[in-house]
Amino acid sequence: MADRTRRANLHDLTEGRPPVVLAPHPDDESLGCGALLAAAFAGPGARVICMTDGGASHPGSLEWPRARLAELRACELDAAIAALGGDPACVTRLGLPDAGMLGLAHRFDEIAEAVVEIIHAAGTRVLIAPAPTDPHCDHEATAEIARIAALRAGMRLLFYPVWSGWHDPSYRARLPHRVEHRFDISASREAKAEAIAAHRSQLGQVVQDDPDGFVLPESFRTQFETGDEIYFEGAA
Numbered sequence: 229m230a231d232r233t234r235r236a237n238l239h240d241l242t243e244g245r246p247p248v249v250l251a252p253h254p255d256d257e258s259l260g261c262g263a264l265l266a267a268a269f270a271g272p273g274a275r276v277i278c279m280t281d282g283g284a285s286h287p288g289s290l291e292w293p294r295a296r297l298a299e300l301r302a303c304e305l306d307a308a309i310a311a312l313g314g315d316p317a318c319v320t321r322l323g324l325p326d327a328g329m330l331g332l333a334h335r336f337d338e339i340a341e342a343v344v345e346i347i348h349a350a351g352t353r354v355l356i357a358p359a360p361t362d363p364h365c366d367h368e369a370t371a372e373i374a375r376i377a378a379l380r381a382g383m384r385l386l387f388y389p390v391w392s393g394w395h396d397p398s399y400r401a402r403l404p405h406r407v408e409h410r411f412d413i414s415a416s417r418e419a420k421a422e423a424i425a426a427h428r429s430q431l432g433q434v435v436q437d438d439p440d441g442f443v444l445p446e447s448f449r450t451q452f453e454t455g456d457e458i459y460f461e462g463a464a
Contacts, residue, residue, distance in 0.1 A: 236409035238267045241459060243353040246273040248346060250357040250374055252366040253326060254282045254305035255427040259452045260388035261356060262312060262420035263413035269313035275350045277320045277343060278305060279370050284326035285430060286441030300429055307426035312419050320346060329369035340376035347381050359387040359460060361399040386459040394448055405460040413457055421453045
C-alpha cells in the first residue's frame with residue numbers, strides 16, 4: 229500500500245532522460261500520462277509503446293470492422309502524440325490483439341525483451357506502465373510485461389492508474405507500492421485535453437452502428453483532464 233505521497237516534477241519522474249510509456253491501447257497514454265509526455269517531449273523526449281491494435285472496442289460494428297478500426301486508432305494515436313508535442317516516430321506499435329493479451333502469457337518474456345531493446349536505445353532510466361490493479365486483461369498483462377522488462381533492464385518502474393479508481397476507490401490497498409507521485413498537469417492541461425480528444429472513436433464520435441460499443445464516460449474523461457497525474461513506485 230502506498231504510504232507516502234509526494235509532489236513530483238519532470239526530473240523526479242524521468243531522471244532527465246526520455247521515459248518509455250507502455251500503453252495497452254491507443255488513448256491510455258493520453259489519459260494516464262498526457263501531461264508528463266508533453267513535458268518530456270518539450271525536454272528530453274519520450275517513447276510510447278502501444279501494445280495492442282485497439283481494434284476490439286466496437287465488435288458489433290459492420291461499418292468499422294476490426295482491421296479498419298485498428299487503422300483509425302493508429303491515426304488517432306499519431307494525432308494525440310502530435311498534440312502533446314511529439315512525433316509519430318516516437319511511437320512503437322506492437323500490434324498485439326486488443327482484449328487478447330492474457331492469452332499471450334507464453335510470449336511475455338519475448339515481448340519484455342522487445343521493450344528492453346527500446347529502453348536501451350532511448351537511454352531510458354524510467355519505465356512507465358499501467359497499474360496492475362486496472363481491471364482489464366490488457367492492462368494487467370502490460371503491467372506484468374513491464375515488471376519483467378524493468379527487472380531485466382535494472383531500472384525504475386512507475387505505474388499509472390487508468391481504470392483502477394473508477395472501479396474500486398480503495399485500489400491503493402492492493403498495490404504493493406510505497407510512494408505515490410503526483411504530477412501537476414496545469415502547464416500541459418490544454419495539450420492533454422487535445423490529445424484525449426484526438427481519440428474520437430473512443431468518445432462516441434465515429435462509430436454509429438454499434439450501440440453496445442465502448443464510449444469513454446464523460447465524467448471519467450473529465451477527471452483525467454483536470455486532476456493530477458498519479459504514478460506509483462515500489463519500495464527499493
